[in-house]
Amino acid sequence: MLSTHPAALEPPPAAFMTGARRLLGSALALKLVAGVLLLIVWEAVVRSFAPAYVAKPSGIARVFGAVISNDEFLAAATATLGAVVKGLAVAILVGVAVGLAMGRISVVERGLRYYVNSLFATPMIAILPLVTLWFGYNADARLAVVVFAAFFSIAVNTSDGARAVPLEYLEVAHSFRARPFSTLLDIVLPSSLPYLIAGLRLAAGRALVAAVVAEFFISIPGLGYYILFHSRTFKHNEAFVAVIALVAVGVSFEALLNWITRRYLPWARRD
Amino acid sequence: MNDTTGGERPRIVMTGAGKRYDALQVFCDIDLDVGEREVLAIIGPSGCGKTTLLRCIDGLLALSAGEIRIEGERMVAPREGVAMVFQHFGLFPWKTVFQNVAYGLKLAGCPKAEISARVPKYINLVGLAGFEGYYPYQISGGMQQRCGLARALSVEPRVLLMDEPFGAVDAQTREILQFELLRIWEMRPTTMVFVTHSIDEAVLMGDRVMVLQGRPSRVHEIIAVDLPRPRDRATLAMPRFAALRERVWGALMDDARRAEFEVKR
Numbered sequence: 001m002l003s004t005h006p007a008a009l010e011p012p013p014a015a016f017m018t019g020a021r022r023l024l025g026s027a028l029a030l031k032l033v034a035g036v037l038l039l040i041v042w043e044a045v046v047r048s049f050a051p052a053y054v055a056k057p058s059g060i061a062r063v064f065g066a067v068i069s070n071d072e073f074l075a076a077a078t079a080t081l082g083a084v085v086k087g088l089a090v091a092i093l094v095g096v097a098v099g100l101a102m103g104r105i106s107v108v109e110r111g112l113r114y115y116v117n118s119l120f121a122t123p124m125i126a127i128l129p130l131v132t133l134w135f136g137y138n139a140d141a142r143l144a145v146v147v148f149a150a151f152f153s154i155a156v157n158t159s160d161g162a163r164a165v166p167l168e169y170l171e172v173a174h175s176f177r178a179r180p181f182s183t184l185l186d187i188v189l190p191s192s193l194p195y196l197i198a199g200l201r202l203a204a205g206r207a208l209v210a211a212v213v214a215e216f217f218i219s220i221p222g223l224g225y226y227i228l229f230h231s232r233t234f235k236h237n238e239a240f241v242a243v244i245a246l247v248a249v250g251v252s253f254e255a256l257l258n259w260i261t262r263r264y265l266p267w268a269r270r271d
Numbered sequence: 272m273n274d275t276t277g278g279e280r281p282r283i284v285m286t287g288a289g290k291r292y293d294a295l296q297v298f299c300d301i302d303l304d305v306g307e308r309e310v311l312a313i314i315g316p317s318g319c320g321k322t323t324l325l326r327c328i329d330g331l332l333a334l335s336a337g338e339i340r341i342e343g344e345r346m347v348a349p350r351e352g353v354a355m356v357f358q359h360f361g362l363f364p365w366k367t368v369f370q371n372v373a374y375g376l377k378l379a380g381c382p383k384a385e386i387s388a389r390v391p392k393y394i395n396l397v398g399l400a401g402f403e404g405y406y407p408y409q410i411s412g413g414m415q416q417r418c419g420l421a422r423a424l425s426v427e428p429r430v431l432l433m434d435e436p437f438g439a440v441d442a443q444t445r446e447i448l449q450f451e452l453l454r455i456w457e458m459r460p461t462t463m464v465f466v467t468h469s470i471d472e473a474v475l476m477g478d479r480v481m482v483l484q485g486r487p488s489r490v491h492e493i494i495a496v497d498l499p500r501p502r503d504r505a506t507l508a509m510p511r512f513a514a515l516r517e518r519v520w521g522a523l524m525d526d527a528r529r530a531e532f533e534v535k536r
Contacts, residue, residue, distance in 0.1 A: 172361035175329055176375045176426075177349050186374075190365040267364040267406050 055236035060244075067241040073226060077245055080215065080222040083139065084207045084249070087146030091203060095154030096189075096196065102155065103162020104188060116159075120152035124210050128217050142214040142222070149210035150203035157199025161192030194268040197261055204253040208246065282307045282430060282462045283328065287337030289487075290323055296487035297323050299336065303481065303490065307429075310456070310463040312477030312496075314470065314519065319488040321466045322358075325434050328464060329355050341430055351379070354428035358435040360419045362407040368394065368418050369403040375426040393421040396455060413444035417451075424455070433465040437472070449475060450503060457501045470523065474515045475502060482522040492522045 039057045046056035067073050101108045102116070124145055131148075135141035165188050173183045215224030223242045230239035261268060281304035289299035297320035305311045313321045326332040328339055330346040330353070339346045341353060354375065362371050369390055376386045394400055397417040407415050416436060423431060436452075437445040449472060456463065465476045473480045477496050484491035496515055498506055506512055 168357065168359045168361050169363060171331060172357065172363075172374075174331055175349050175355045176378045177351070178378050182378065187363065190363070193365070265365070267408050 053234040053236055055240040059237035060240050063237045064241055067238050068245075073242070076221050076223050076226040076242070079139070079220075080211050080224065080246075081249060083142050083146055083211050083222070084204075087143050087211070088150050088200075088203060088207050090143075090147050091150035091154050091207070092200070095151045095199070095203075096158050099155040099158025099196075099199075100162050100184060100188060100192070102159035103165075103192070104184065109159070109163075113159075116152060116155055120156050124149040124206070125213055128214060132218060137218045137220070139220055141218055142211055142220060145210045145214045146207045149206040153202040153206060154196065154199045157195045157202070158192055161195025162188050164195070165191045193265055194261075197257055197265070197268075201254065201257055204257070205250065208250055208253075212246065280307060281305060282309075282342060283464070284340045285328075285337070286339075288324070288327065288334055288339055289336035290320065290327060290332070291335045291487075298483065298488040300489055301337070303493070305462055305464060306478075307462055308460040309478045310465060310476055312465045312467060312473035312480045313483065314467055314473045314480055314523065315483030315488060315491075316523070317468065319483045321483055321488075322434055324483075325355070325432050325464060325466050328430075329353060329432050331355075352428055353430040353432065354423035354426050355432040355434060356416070356419050356423045356436045358438045360407070360412075360415045360439070362415055362418055362422075364407050367404050367406055368399055368410070371407070371418055372421045372425055375422055379426055389425055390421075393425040396424065396458075397421040398451065411444075412440045413448060416440060416448060420452070420455075424459075428461065430462045430464070433463060433467075435466055435468065438468070445472075452476070453502050470516055470519050471507070474498070474512060474519060475506060480515075480519050482519065484523075494518055494522065 043057045046054050050056075098112070098116075102112055103109070127148065128141075128145055131141045131144050135144055169187050169191060170183065173187050178186065211222065212224035212227075214220075215222035216228050219225055219228075223246055226242045227239045230236070230242070283303075283305040285301050285303045288301040290297045291299075301324065303311075313324065315321050323332060327334050328341070328346065330349040333347065341350065344350065363374070366374065372390045372394055373386050376389060381389070391400075391403070394403060397420050399414060399417050399421065402410060402414065407418070410418070416439075420436070437448050440448065453476070463476075465473070467473050467476070474496055480494045480496060482491045482494065483489070494515065498509065498511060498515070
């Protein structure tokens with residue numbers, strides 16, 4: 001009987017660990033030095049060549065606290081983030097359903113693939129004026145553009161994943177007399193999850209872009225509009241705080257997806 | 272060729288079984304009964320269709336000619352009471368050992384309480400106690416196949432179909448698993464069909480060894496293995512084991528040699 005634990009779980013030798021940690025430490029130091037240098041160059045260039053209202057690190061630092069505790073800014077951030085999250089939720093629900101159907105049902109796949117791929121390649125900004133005609137100049141139009149931007153990358157990736165389910169898994173399910181619906185939920189969906197996560201990574205970025213561009217165009221409260229308004233009133237430092245907020249949202253999505261992958265799909269990176 | 276050992280009622284009856292893919296006739300004219308407590312080993316050269324035949328017995332594939340009945344019922348789809356162990360293990364990487372073993376029971380509509388009672392029993396039986404929470408990627412190939420075996424055994428099948436179950440593990444692990452399987456079979460003897468390309472394994476496991484040969488494959492010879500049970504490592508040292516091994520070897524070799532020198536067109 002095997003009582004030893006698998007080699008994969010054994011801690012690596014101590015010498016290797018300290019080596020890796022030292023490398024990591026120096027990489028972090030390198031990043032910090034590079035970041036500070038970039039800020040210094042930015043500050044110097046703006047001070048020497050640009051008008052006073054152009055955003056520079058010292059100016060951003062000065063207004064940062066006031067902006068992020070400002071009600072108008074918080075409302076804008078909440079509106080943009082809310083639209084992105086809501087839009088992604090709709091895109092995931094519908095995109096996964098359409099993707100699974102396309103991946104597993106050949107009639108659906110043959111009927112839809114051409115259109116889904118074409119729309120996936122369509123820049124969502126192109127439909128923005130049309131969307132405002134249908135929905136009006138309001139938050140619904142923004143939501144629609146976000147859904148449109150996110151939906152196709154999720155549907156395309158999920159259908160790729162559903163088609164790539166190894167035949168062995170389906171054979172096992174068949175042998176144990178699984179019904180089609182149980183196979184879909186129990187085998188096809190989990191097997192497609194790594195693809196779905198990849199699609200979601202793409203969709204999150206596209207959704208964020210869509211929300212900001214929609215706000216530029218429609219002029220409704222949100223971080224995009226906040227940036228537009230403060231740029232045009234020569235408050236570039238304030239506008240830049242909103243840019244930083246958008247970066248933070250994008251990076252947080254990325255981190256969240258990485259965490260989900262590590263926590264719930266530890267098997268996905270090993271195949 | 273309907274002589275099952277021990278004069279039992281046959282559990283599997285194959286009559287005129289044949290399978291073709293378009294122009295390719297894989298096997299044909301297979302007539303054979305397998306008894307209730309019999310182990311039938313199927314051996315033949317690569318590509319002879321032994322795995323295809325096993326899938327037909329399970330109902331995963333449809334026959335093109337003849338029929339296969341299990342407990343009198345014609346096999347057109349997988350049915351209750353029959354379970355298969357795959358060469359590729361077929362474990363789901365997103366399920367733990369426990370969840371993989373529970374898969375068959377869950378599909379059979381087993382209540383939760385019974386699943387949590389039965390799964391540990393079979394995990395213990397195959398020697399995986401303590402590894403319930405591990406994912407397949409965390410355990411060795413041998414342990415993965417123990418898990419595959421536990422999954423098949425947990426539904427308490429009356430027919431166990433083994434598709435080269437130890438073909439993907441290393442030689443030492445293979446030997447360990449062979450004797451583990453013999454031990455487990457002794458505790459609960461059932462009908463077992465064991466596909467292999469190892470002559471030693473066929474003789475060690477089987478009550479009879481069916482040698483498939485030719486293109487398309489037919490039953491070339493059925494060799495009764497009169498080695499005593501329970502079988503263990505000592506069985507391998509018996510002169511009778513060596514003699515049977517030679518007989519199976521002889522039945523296989525003409526064709527294997529011909530296949531090796533065949534020019535592909």
